[in-house]
Amino acid sequence: MSLIHTLFYFIVAIGTLVAIHEFGHFWVARKVGVKVLRFSIGFGKVLWSYQKTPEATEYVISLFPLGGYVKMVDEREGPVAEQDLPVAFNRQSVSARAAIVAAGPIFNLFLAVFLYWAVFLIGETGMRPLIGKVEQGTLAYSAGFVEGEEIVSVNGKLTPTWIAAMEMLFSSAPDGEDGINVIVKDRAAFEKTHLLKIPNEAAQKPDLLYQRLGLKPWMPVVKPIVDRILPNSAAATAGLKVKDLIVSADGIAIKDWTQWVEYVQKRPEVNIKLVVNRAGTLLTLNIKPQKVISKQKKVVGKIGAGVYVPEELIESLQVSYSLPVTDAFIAALDTTWHYSTTSLFMMGKMLIGNAPVENLSGPISIAQYAGQSAEMGLVSFLKFMAIVSVSLGVLNLLPVPVLDGGHLMFFAIEAVKGRPVSEKAQIVFQNIGIAMLMSLMILAVFLDLGRLFE
Numbered sequence: 001m002s003l004i005h006t007l008f009y010f011i012v013a014i015g016t017l018v019a020i021h022e023f024g025h026f027w028v029a030r031k032v033g034v035k036v037l038r039f040s041i042g043f044g045k046v047l048w049s050y051q052k053t054p055e056a057t058e059y060v061i062s063l064f065p066l067g068g069y070v071k072m073v074d075e076r077e078g079p080v081a082e083q084d085l086p087v088a089f090n091r092q093s094v095s096a097r098a099a100i101v102a103a104g105p106i107f108n109l110f111l112a113v114f115l116y117w118a119v120f121l122i123g124e125t126g127m128r129p130l131i132g133k134v135e136q137g138t139l140a141y142s143a144g145f146v147e148g149e150e151i152v153s154v155n156g157k158l159t160p161t162w163i164a165a166m167e168m169l170f171s172s173a174p175d176g177e178d179g180i181n182v183i184v185k186d187r188a189a190f191e192k193t194h195l196l197k198i199p200n201e202a203a204q205k206p207d208l209l210y211q212r213l214g215l216k217p218w219m220p221v222v223k224p225i226v227d228r229i230l231p232n233s234a235a236a237t238a239g240l241k242v243k244d245l246i247v248s249a250d251g252i253a254i255k256d257w258t259q260w261v262e263y264v265q266k267r268p269e270v271n272i273k274l275v276v277n278r279a280g281t282l283l284t285l286n287i288k289p290q291k292v293i294s295k296q297k298k299v300v301g302k303i304g305a306g307v308y309v310p311e312e313l314i315e316s317l318q319v320s321y322s323l324p325v326t327d328a329f330i331a332a333l334d335t336t337w338h339y340s341t342t343s344l345f346m347m348g349k350m351l352i353g354n355a356p357v358e359n360l361s362g363p364i365s366i367a368q369y370a371g372q373s374a375e376m377g378l379v380s381f382l383k384f385m386a387i388v389s390v391s392l393g394v395l396n397l398l399p400v401p402v403l404d405g406g407h408l409m410f411f412a413i414e415a416v417k418g419r420p421v422s423e424k425a426q427i428v429f430q431n432i433g434i435a436m437l438m439s440l441m442i443l444a445v446f447l448d449l450g451r452l453f454e
Contacts, residue, residue, distance in 0.1 A: 002371070005371050005374070005375075006367050006368060006370065006371030007367065007371075009370040009371050009373075009374040009381065010363075010366065010367035010370040010371065011065050012370075013366075013370045013381075013384065013385050013388065014065050014066060014366075014370075014388075015041060015042075015065045016385065017108065017111070017385065017388060017389050017392055018041055018042070018065060018066075018067060018068045019041050019068070020107050020108060020110075020111045020389070021068070021104040021105070021107060021108050021392065021393075021396070022039060022040070022041065022068040022069065022070050022104065023039075023107060024103035024104040024105075024106060024107030024108070024110075025070040025100055025101070025103050025104045026039050026057075026070045027103065027107075028099050028100045028103035029070065029072055029089070029100045032092060032096040032099065032100065033086075033087055033092075034072050034073065034087055034088070034089050034092060034096075034100065035072065035073040035084055035087040035088070036057045036070055036071070036072050036073075037057065037058065037071045037072065037073060038057065038058045038059075038060060038069075038070070038071040039057055039058070039059050039060065039070055039071075040060040040061075040062055040068050040069050040070075040071070041060070041061050041062065041065065041068045042060075042061055042062035042063060042064050042065045042066075042067065042068055043062050043063070043064045043066070043067055043068075043069075044062050044063040044064045045062060045063040046060055046061075046062050046063075047061050047062060047063055048060070048061045049061075066363065072088075072089040072100075073087055073088045073089065074088055074089040074090050075088055075090050075091075076090055076423070094411050094414055094415050097407075097411055098408055098411045098412075101404050101407045101408055101411070102397075102404065102408060104396060104404055105392070105393040105394070105395075105396035105397045105404055105405075106393065107393075108389045108390070108392045108393035108396070109336060109340065109389070109390065109393040109394075111385075111386075111389045112336045112339075112386045112387075112389040112390045112393065113329075113332045113333055113336045114332070115332075115382045115383070115385055115386035115389065116331070116332035116335045116336060116383075116386050117328050117329050117331075117332035118382055119332075119379055119382050119383055119386070120322065120323040120327070120328035120331050120332060121322060121323065121325065121328045122322060122378070122379055122382075123320060123321050123322025123323070123379075124160075124161060124163075124164075124320070124321065124322075124379050125161075125318055125319070125320040126160075126161030126162060126163050126164070126318065126319065127161060127162040127163075127217060127317055127318060127319075128150060128161070128162065128317055128318070128319045129150055129151035129159055129160070129161060129162045129164070129165040129217075130148065130149075130150050130162075130217060130218035130317070131145055131146070131147060131148065131149045131150070131151065131184070131215060131216075131217075131218055132147060132216040132217055132218040132219055133147050133216070134146065134147055134214055134215070135214050137214075138212060138213060138214020138215075139196060139197070139198060139202070139212050139213050139214055140196065140213055140214035140215045141214055142197075143182075143194045143195060143196040143197065144194050145182075145184070145194055145196075145214075145215065146186070147218065148186065148187050148218065149184040149185065149186055149187075150184060150185050151165040151182060151183075151184050152183040152184060152185055152191060153182070153183045154168035154169055154172060154180060154181070154182050154183075155168070155172050155180055155181055155182075156181070157334070157335075157338065160319055160321040161319060161321070162217050166215075169182070169196075169213070169215070170206060170209065171338065171339065171342050172342070173198050173202075173203040173209055174203050174204070174342065174345055174346055174349060175345065177197060177198065177199065177200055177203070178197075179195040179196065179197050180195070180196045180197075180198065181193055181194075181195060181196075182194045182195075182196050198213075199212075204349070219258060220313060220317070221255075221256045221258075222256055222257045222258070222307055222308075222309055222313070223245065223256065223257065223308075224245065224246035224254050224255075224256060224257045224259070224260045224307070225243065225244070225245050225246075225257075225307065225308040226240055226241065226242055226243065226244045226245075226246070226305050226306070226307070226308065227242060227243075227306050227307055227308035227309070228242065228305065228306040229241075229242065229304065229305050229306075230304035230305070232304075233290070233302075233303060233304025233305065234287055234288055234289050234290050234302070234303040234304055235287065235303040235304050235305040236304065237287075237288075238274070238285045238286060238287035238288070238303075239285055240274075240276070240285065240287070240303075240305060241278060243278070243279075243308070244276040244277070244278050245276060245277040245278075246260055246274065246275075246276055247275040247276060247277050247282065248274075248275045249263055249272050249273070249274055249275075250272055250273050251273070257307040264289045264301045264302065264303055265289075265300040265301050265302070266300075266301065267289055267301045268289055268290070268291035268292070268299055268300060268301035268302075269288060269289065269290070269291050269301070270288065270289065270301070271286055271287070271288050272286070272287050272288070272289070273285075273286060274286070274287050287303060289301030289302055289303050290302050290303070290304070335386075336386075336390060339386075339387055339390045340390050340393070340394050343390060343391055343394045343395075344394055347394070347395075347398070360440070360443060360444045360447055361444065361447075361448070362441070362444030362445045362446075362447060362448040363444075363445065363448070364445065364448035364449065364451075364452060365447075365448050365451060366388065369384055370384060400433050400436060400437070401426075401429040401430045401432060401433030401434075402430050402433035402434055402437060403433065403437075406429070406430070406433055410426060
């Protein structure tokens with residue numbers, strides 16, 4: 001079911017983004033008077049098609065949704081009837097052809113603006129961006145961050161939730177060597193600015209950046225009361241029950257849940273003598289934490305139990321926000337521009353070797369992100385679609401043969417020279433472009449498989 005869920009939302013997301021991209025080409029082509037023979041979402045075997053009349057556009061949905069195309073009347077692709085010559089793509093002016101080609105990626109950027117606008121209108125509920133204990137030796141400590149401060153904005157972008165703050169920090173990391181301006185307010189509500197400097201080697205690797213950053217959410221002191229127990233877990237095997245209050249472990253008094261978690265994590269597959277208070281009665285249990293590998297690739301202990309958190313405490317840590325129509329649209333434009341420039345900057349760094357290729361995501365990773373974001377709710381899924389739409393738009397505008405940006409490059413040369421680039425030269429460059437894209441795709445899939453098995 002998990003695989004079906006992931007595939008479903010992956011197809012929904014990619015199908016929508018491809019449809020908008022191809023609709024951009026289609027709509028502008030029709031507006032400038034070019035005859036469109038086929039509008040296809042996907043490649044391969046045709047699953048569904050519709051054509052009102054033999055002379056009308058044929059609409060097609062094909063088996064593989066990782067792309068699409070708009071087939072126009074074009075003398076370069078075969079004989080064209082004399083009556084169709086005026087509506088052939090190759091007979092149009094340079095500006096008209098450039099508009100048709102540029103429309104696809106531009107429509108993806110328009111879609112991103114619309115999706116972010118919807119996100120800001122709907123709003124989100126999340127954890128307040130309160131900073132927890134800041135360890136010495138971390139980047140946050142060097143920048144002067146203090147426990148209890150609340151992040152207000154990152155480089156001028158408001159960050160009402162912890163996730164929003166982390167998203168903006170991580171997306172701003174590639175140019176963090178010059179410093180990221182983070183405005184915080186302390187417990188007395190006084191605002192101040194921290195200049196967070198991120199070394200290039202940390203900025204290019206999210207896992208390394210997370211370890212070195214040193215910013216973690218503030219966690220309140222919570223009594224070590226068990227609220228839920230996973231089946232077949234160490235807690236279930238030991239006989240722990242919901243509402244048990246953990247009193248001590250190996251004779252050491254346990255005062256809060258964080259202390260208990262740290263104690264367990266340091267003792268994978270080690271027997272712990274546990275004393276719990278169950279409805280006023282002290283009981284002794286033996287528990288052996290299971291060995292697991294953490295996200296930081298460390299071996300830690302885990303018992304499979306959750307903590308009871310009072311409802312009023314949860315509410316005090318949460319914040320809900322949304323923006324009015326106009327403000328939401330301005331914020332959507334600003335966010336789309338931010339992620340567009342960030343994507344372009346990162347691509348440039350990867351091209352010159354200043355960023356690791358591990359930052360590439362292939363279809364497997366994108367499918368996983370689609371499923372995970374959908375599980376988190378509508379707003380998270382819309383944000384996922386928006387960032388992928390930005391990436392698709394920016395990528396397609398790059399001056400690489402085969403991509404839309406490559407065609408625009410040829411049109412620019414034609415405009416300067418006064419005549420089209422020779423067909424032979426176009427074929428040579430397109431073959432180079434195909435080789436580049438295939439190599440990139442193979443590398444991305446290889447990296448995806450590595451992450452999957454890891």
